[in-house]
Amino acid sequence: MKPPVPLSVLDLVPVSSGSTAAQALRNTEELARRTEEFGYHRYWLAEHHLNPGVAGTTPALVIQLVARATRTIRVGSGAVQLGHHTPLAVVEQFGLLDALFPGRVDLGLGRSGPPRLPLGARPGAPPPAAPGRHTPEGLYIPPRFTGFARLLDSPRFRLHQALLQQPKAETPDYAEQVDDVLALLAGTYTDGEADARPVPGAGAGVAVWVLGSSGGQSAEVAGERGLPFAANYHVSPGTVLDAVEAYRAAFRPSAALAEPYVLVSADAVVAPDDATARELATGYAPWVRSIRSAEGAIPFPTPEEAAALPWTDEDRELVADRVDTQFVGSPDTVVKGLATLREATGADELLITTITHGHADRVRSYELLARAWAEAG
Template sequence: MTRVPLGVLDLVPVPSRATPREALEASLRIVRSAEAAGYARYWFAEHHFNPGVIGSSPAVLIALAGAATTRIRLGSAAVQLSPRHTEAVVAEEFALLATAFPGRIDLGIGRSALGGGGPIGPADAPETVTPDGLLIPEPYHFERTFDAPKFRTLAALLVRGEGGSTFADQVETILALLGDGIGDGDGRVDLGTAPGVSGPELRLFGSGTVTAQLAGRLGLPFAANYHSAPSGVLVSIDEYRAAFLPSERLDRPHVIVSADVVAGPTGERARELASGYPAWVRSIRNGLGAIAYPTPDEAAALTWTDADRRLVDDRVRTRFVGTPADLAARLDTLQRATGADELVLTTITHDPEDRIASFESIAREWHG
């Protein structure tokens, strides 16, 4: 059976008792392993001022990963544009990366919740299970996270000025800069790409309808987040396909879907490896930022309330945990339910070597 390509999404997590440098070194080992295992892409997420993840600059991480690999495509998943973000700098950075690593760079863009980005998830809807067996939980409402004092401080640090362009305007500016440039005559601005050097491939990442509809209207690939906002995955994909207009970049819709996974040699071992995840999600949704990822023993010692369990329930129940065969079956279900053209996997465990083993075992099972 021919299956869709797999990619990796890396948040560069910092395990408890480890240093950020050790976390970075682990990610470089993982990208080399992913390339050898046959993964099609390796993308870095963007998160700021989190003690448990150090993916503050996807462009820098891509450069480091490019120097450590030779074939695998590298990209962002995603650069988070806010209303006052400097889109010209994003275009320049990724054009430079495409010059350094020709034919290997993806520019993934998302809509930031900072600085008035607006709703990022679906409206209220009951929990359902698709005919294929994919769980679609009730939506999680991010107001508690966005209202947290640390989140407000981040908005003040990372967003400057008043007003600014809309997300759609920003994306179209980046497209123009990566294409023929902006302006006429002496006022024209372009990236000066060398002849024969292709720029980065642009794609949009989203959890709701705004980004999905924009990706469709512009004829761009769209990545839907089952791993972080599972309730909106089917709605956003439907909106993308309904809005899609063929472009010079893409003649038909191209959907990528993310999943959070952990594979182990046995189901019991996989569940042990995954046991730190609820506490890690709780810290994010409480607005404190991702904690350093706990060991199974550290996770077992934590205190939980019923409210805490409800806070993380949708993420815990939509994470795929089990043997490689279990995960391949669940990824097949995800692909059928969404019609995805690609799947991208994110995995966090305390020991980076367990992340490597998980990715490698899934690739072997997936590709047969």
């Protein structure tokens, strides 16, 4: 195996069953301190809204909590969803973070729009999905998830979209939004008649990233602007290779980056042995089902609660791509799986997200993985 690349953390601030959002935030604060001790490179916070089991709604606020609890680890968003914010608001927030924690802040940008159907596909009809396969390196690439129409058609999704935007507001093109963010950060934004120079924000030493799940617009925007790119294996494993290939094909050197830089996310649960890890991960399938059924992420269940939940073949099909690509097992088992992911994608860095019901189990998972990953090199 090649020497290991850096490992980083993606935290959704999950709420466990029987717990509270306040406790989830305290857990995030401790996990950030501990993962810094374990040697993780960066700590990113996701943006999710109106989910009972996820407290990470506002990355900029939680980043400040994490940055104050740590000293050196990079902190950032994975990602700010630009469909819900204006570029100016984002630059002012992250400019403030940079002023408080200079040289440590990453601004990860997500598109947050509805999935784009392939050319010729009918709205509401799932696009055809290729069968699952293994890459030459042995990484499993499952069939592409085609259930987005179910989410988009749900009353809950429509309500959430309405609440996340001003009435009659229209989200600009994603490429234009990214360009506006870059210009505002550089202090060069103008409409031809007047300039806009946010304070804080203009001149901030924020590292801008683009996050994407497919080979579509996000990958192209990142590549064409010479920005680092985060590809999503843990949520969209069926399209991760398309995403990294499109990014590298579109890449043009920039002042920020001379060569492509790819970070790939992965969901992992590590325990001293495979059986214990599988038990700790029992709640993952019903948790994913709650998201993909438009119910919203449920508080993460205990293994016993998860085992007692009703389950059907339809449920299994709904979550199969996510469950089958989660890395679960002993340190040796998970390190081998992540090494395969790295080889297949050419990742320069891996972003690990781990959710278990017990906070101590989650911390221990990150600790065991960091130790084994370092020893593998």
